[in-house]
Amino acid sequence: MRNISTLGCCFLASTALLMSGCQQMVQQKAPVTPSVQAKNQFQLQGKIGVRTPQQSGSAFFTWVQQQEEFDIELTGILGAGKTQISGTPGQVTLNSAKTGLIKAATAEELLQRATGWQAPISHLVDWVQARPATQSAQIQKDSSQRISQIIEQGWTVDLSYNQQATVPNRLILKQSLENGGENRITMVIQNR
Numbered sequence: 001m002r003n004i005s006t007l008g009c010c011f012l013a014s015t016a017l018l019m020s021g022c023q024q025m026v027q028q029k030a031p032v033t034p035s036v037q038a039k040n041q042f043q044l045q046g047k048i049g050v051r052t053p054q055q056s057g058s059a060f061f062t063w064v065q066q067q068e069e070f071d072i073e074l075t076g077i078l079g080a081g082k083t084q085i086s087g088t089p090g091q092v093t094l095n096s097a098k099t100g101l102i103k104a105a106t107a108e109e110l111l112q113r114a115t116g117w118q119a120p121i122s123h124l125v126d127w128v129q130a131r132p133a134t135q136s137a138q139i140q141k142d143s144s145q146r147i148s149q150i151i152e153q154g155w156t157v158d159l160s161y162n163q164q165a166t167v168p169n170r171l172i173l174k175q176s177l178e179n180g181g182e183n184r185i186t187m188v189i190q191n192r
Contacts, residue, residue: 040067040125045191048074053181059083065125117183119175120153127157128189130167167192 042065049058059074059081074083083096092110094102104110107121123133130147132139137152146166150157155175159168173185 040065040129042129042192044128044189046187046189048188049186051182051184051186053177053179053183120155123152123155127159127171127173128168128187130159 042063044063044065045061047058047060050056059076061075062073064071068089070085070087072085074085075081081096081098083094083099085092085094087093087107090105092104092107094110094114099114102110102114104113108119111117111119111121120133126133127150132147132150132152134152137150139147139151140149142148142161144161144164146159146161148159150159155173158172158174160170160172161167162169169189171185171187171189173187175183177183
């Protein structure tokens with residue numbers, strides 16, 4: 001039973017952190033223009049699933065992004081297992097009954113500390129808005145000229161849209177592993 005609790009705790013932390021980032025990416029970008037700032041202000045609700053060679057699971061999420069600050073709440077089925085993640089420039093915190101309070105300077109550092117994963121999670125702020133996070137990203141577009149795939153820093157992100165929407169309602173993030181396995185995160189956005 002203890003192994004299940006440990007896996008569940010790691011899953012919640014990695015799921016939450018994989019959704020959480022903007023700290024490091026915002027700090028590395030050039031000064032933000034008013035039109036870009038408006039794009040980094042949103043509220044999302046939905047479900048996220050994580051599958052790795054070692055574990056899998058899912059949670060419901062609410063993500064509020066206000067420029068460089070964010071607040072994410074994750075809950076399991078029937079509201080069980082609540083995890084709260086908050087971030088401001090220079091500090092990200094994760095708090096749950098299972099882990100207690102964990103702090104770090106960036107979302108990537110917190111993910112590494114909590115789960116051992118390394119991932120460019122700060123890019124999610126851009127990816128959920130259907131845009132690449134860096135100039136070195138490779139992109140593909142669909143017949144409506146919307147970005148349908150982003151390949152960036154070892155991750156492939158497939159984006160799906162409802163009808164004529166300009167922002168995705170589903171993202172599938174895949175990371176190929178050296179042993180032939182794969183880390184996969186599926187994010188379904190039900191409300192924006």
